[in-house]
Amino acid sequence: MVFSSLIFLYAFLPCTLLLYFLTPKSGKNLVLLAASLVFYAWGEPRYLILIVVSILLGYGFGLAIEHFRGRRSARIFLVLSVVTSIGILACFKYADFFLETINGLLGAKLPLWKLALPIGISFYTFQILSYTIDLYRGTAAVQRNVLDFATYVVLFPQLIAGPIVRYREIALELRSRKHDIATACAGAERFVLGLGKKVLLANHLGLLCQAYRATAEPSVLYAWLYAISFALQIYFDFSGYSDMAIGLGGILGFHFPENFRYPYIAASITEFWRRWHISLSSWFRDYVYIPLGGNRVSKPRWMWNILVVWGLTGLWHGAGWNFLAWGLLFALLLIGEKLLWKRPLERHPWFGHFYVIFWVILSFVLFNAESFLQAAADLGALFGAGGLPLRSLEGLYMLRSNLILLLLAGIGATPLPKLLFQRVQATQVGIRALSVIQPLAIAALLLLSTAYLVDGSFNPFLYFRF
Amino acid sequence: MKRQIITLILLAALLLAGGGAMLASNHIVSMSERRKLAQWPSLRWQAVLTGSFRDEAEKAASDQFPFRDSFRRLKAYVQFGLLGQRDNNGIYVVHGTASKLEYPLREHAVERAAEKFQAIWETYLSESDVKCYYSIIPDKNYFLAQQNGYPAMDYDKLRQIMADGLPNFTYLNLFDSLSIEDYYTTDPHWRQERLQPVVQVLTDGLGVPFSWDYTKQTIEPFYGAYYGQSALPLQPDQLVYLTSRSMDACSVYNLETDSYGGIYDLEKGAGRDPYELYLSGAAAFQVIVNPNAQTQRELVVFRDSFGSSLIPLLADSYQKITLVDLRYISSSLLSQYLDFQQQDVLLLYSTLILNNSTALK
Numbered sequence: 001m002v003f004s005s006l007i008f009l010y011a012f013l014p015c016t017l018l019l020y021f022l023t024p025k026s027g028k029n030l031v032l033l034a035a036s037l038v039f040y041a042w043g044e045p046r047y048l049i050l051i052v053v054s055i056l057l058g059y060g061f062g063l064a065i066e067h068f069r070g071r072r073s074a075r076i077f078l079v080l081s082v083v084t085s086i087g088i089l090a091c092f093k094y095a096d097f098f099l100e101t102i103n104g105l106l107g108a109k110l111p112l113w114k115l116a117l118p119i120g121i122s123f124y125t126f127q128i129l130s131y132t133i134d135l136y137r138g139t140a141a142v143q144r145n146v147l148d149f150a151t152y153v154v155l156f157p158q159l160i161a162g163p164i165v166r167y168r169e170i171a172l173e174l175r176s177r178k179h180d181i182a183t184a185c186a187g188a189e190r191f192v193l194g195l196g197k198k199v200l201l202a203n204h205l206g207l208l209c210q211a212y213r214a215t216a217e218p219s220v221l222y223a224w225l226y227a228i229s230f231a232l233q234i235y236f237d238f239s240g241y242s243d244m245a246i247g248l249g250g251i252l253g254f255h256f257p258e259n260f261r262y263p264y265i266a267a268s269i270t271e272f273w274r275r276w277h278i279s280l281s282s283w284f285r286d287y288v289y290i291p292l293g294g295n296r297v298s299k300p301r302w303m304w305n306i307l308v309v310w311g312l313t314g315l316w317h318g319a320g321w322n323f324l325a326w327g328l329l330f331a332l333l334l335i336g337e338k339l340l341w342k343r344p345l346e347r348h349p350w351f352g353h354f355y356v357i358f359w360v361i362l363s364f365v366l367f368n369a370e371s372f373l374q375a376a377a378d379l380g381a382l383f384g385a386g387g388l389p390l391r392s393l394e395g396l397y398m399l400r401s402n403l404i405l406l407l408l409a410g411i412g413a414t415p416l417p418k419l420l421f422q423r424v425q426a427t428q429v430g431i432r433a434l435s436v437i438q439p440l441a442i443a444a445l446l447l448l449s450t451a452y453l454v455d456g457s458f459n460p461f462l463y464f465r466f
Numbered sequence: 467m468k469r470q471i472i473t474l475i476l477l478a479a480l481l482l483a484g485g486g487a488m489l490a491s492n493h494i495v496s497m498s499e500r501r502k503l504a505q506w507p508s509l510r511w512q513a514v515l516t517g518s519f520r521d522e523a524e525k526a527a528s529d530q531f532p533f534r535d536s537f538r539r540l541k542a543y544v545q546f547g548l549l550g551q552r553d554n555n556g557i558y559v560v561h562g563t564a565s566k567l568e569y570p571l572r573e574h575a576v577e578r579a580a581e582k583f584q585a586i587w588e589t590y591l592s593e594s595d596v597k598c599y600y601s602i603i604p605d606k607n608y609f610l611a612q613q614n615g616y617p618a619m620d621y622d623k624l625r626q627i628m629a630d631g632l633p634n635f636t637y638l639n640l641f642d643s644l645s646i647e648d649y650y651t652t653d654p655h656w657r658q659e660r661l662q663p664v665v666q667v668l669t670d671g672l673g674v675p676f677s678w679d680y681t682k683q684t685i686e687p688f689y690g691a692y693y694g695q696s697a698l699p700l701q702p703d704q705l706v707y708l709t710s711r712s713m714d715a716c717s718v719y720n721l722e723t724d725s726y727g728g729i730y731d732l733e734k735g736a737g738r739d740p741y742e743l744y745l746s747g748a749a750a751f752q753v754i755v756n757p758n759a760q761t762q763r764e765l766v767v768f769r770d771s772f773g774s775s776l777i778p779l780l781a782d783s784y785q786k787i788t789l790v791d792l793r794y795i796s797s798s799l800l801s802q803y804l805d806f807q808q809q810d811v812l813l814l815y816s817t818l819i820l821n822n823s824t825a826l827k
Contacts, residue, residue: 001520006527010485014478045515185470188477204549216570217617394569394617401552408549439473446480448544451537454528455555455697 001042036156047118058128066142081132097319120160131167140168157248163259163279177253187250194243202237222395223381267352487532498694503529538697564692571619579823580631600813609646638671653690658775659706674783680708721751744774750794759785796827
């Protein structure tokens, strides 16, 4: 199930919330667990067993780590937890990638496993790992209630598309959380805003990208239109989903971490990754980069650490060489910023903005390619490779047709709308006006999103690879 | 606090009311979209495990959502009015006339169509004494698209591919006999009452007498296929069909139903798709016999839906017209139903079908 579906919005969500709020406090986690399992099974019935097994392993290893705390065995169980979690992830996500690589390099004919990728496996695997690692480190308390632990892992708001919520971030709220109208309303509003970002902006931009892929009239203009559209699509899709997750969490009494902070206003790649998919980059920082030594090592070792972390970050997004290349591209840029062009970027922030936008757009072209060859073709098209014409009739048509959408999306990717809203909210007249307009606007946004869902068949789930 | 309570109540009301109505709904047909609506699937464990239950339920949710037409219209207004989009689901409107984008030219598809027709000639016609002709019916985009900044297929290239692929057929050019006014504003098809120039070109080319003495009959309002697809409140068309004593005497045999009827099916004309008034709509194999025809000649027409409204206008010129729609009958079965001897053979397909020739069997 996905949030941007009529079944979720008008059947699953109302029933779940009704049941949740009618259930006494002691039963609320059970309701969430049951609802989350239904949510997951709706989209992935075959792999329900796998997520249950992963939960039981994480729970079991957690108990063992706690039981053997201070002894060598605790470390052994931590290692087992990491190995089994990563092992399961590797089997389902990376097995064929490795087999294809071996076949390609050695001319072997090893049969591929062709296992379908369970939805959300990258997210819930990292969440389980954050629990066992934090437990071992002593920064999280053991969860002895298997149902509460399961609720944490499969909690439907963040199960299939994040943010990656660490156990210690919601441990207290798992046990006891408050529900009040103000928080619920803020959550509901955030959810509807996220829905609008996904359905009205991201899906629309995705259609443009789809049209480019099918075109018989490529051109440089069309290629840039595609590149910019995809960069905006993935932002609104992902951040929209995060907004919906955080909003739902708020309604249910949980405070999930922020996952996006207007990444496209960053003036350096370093800053970009502090604003984009924050829960993932901080996970890799805390569980891979810092244990490797971080930047408290020799320069060559530090560079190696950066390459490892970003190579893994790339591969987390997908089992493909283009994803690895995508991650390593950012590694090189980060190294370059640290060692070579940090000062110029700080002195000329406007240049920094263009530099970030340029490289991020190129990186997402690489990210969205089906293969290295396609990535090379897509990147080449941006610069007229192969004698591509500057413009085409279809490219001009798509630009004219989507100009307002692109402008809205561009502005929407900045803090400007929020700043304007806050300005209005800071005045007495504004407060009075918003008391009427705001509820109506949110309802209207829900209705408009519904209209697009009713009439649309294009509603891609970009994270099927994650 | 008041604002927050109102917000939550509004959202809760919308979700509960919408959800309740959606789950309780079981509409069978959408008249505006001219199609059957997906129904709520029954719970089958196999379907749940494979995911098909989920897919069917998602489709049903969309089709059964309350006020579906109103929501679609809202989306269309936002697309065109607010976002300045030039088309909605591929449908665009120019001066009140709706059309559907059809581009780019799929050369392989057109070549495939030409190969199929040429294969028919080689299999059935090369050693018979039939005269072979072909015509291409331009779709509305030919008159609307490029002139108004919309992408369009390369029609010249399409015609060239067909000319190169059909050396044994004489081309009868209809492009110069038509204009956008000859088509419905809300439907892809042409208006029967405006086909006099087309009939003239065909009868001249086929070497048969031309006649145009008809009485106009009207069905209105006619909401064409694009009306529903555009989801906009377009002005409906007036569907005019032409009658004459000669036409009234015609009988139409339908192979699939093994039954006889008239040129016009008034029951279908009042149904979901009024264009099916003409020859009762799509059919694999039909035969029109006119005992009062001006000649004893016979015509075999390989056609698509455009032919349904045109071919009755040739009934006066031929005592027997056989209509074959290769979308519904395979060309390999023709010998079971047709004996090619001394007929005129006419290929009459629109650019829409030629550009999507996988539909041809």
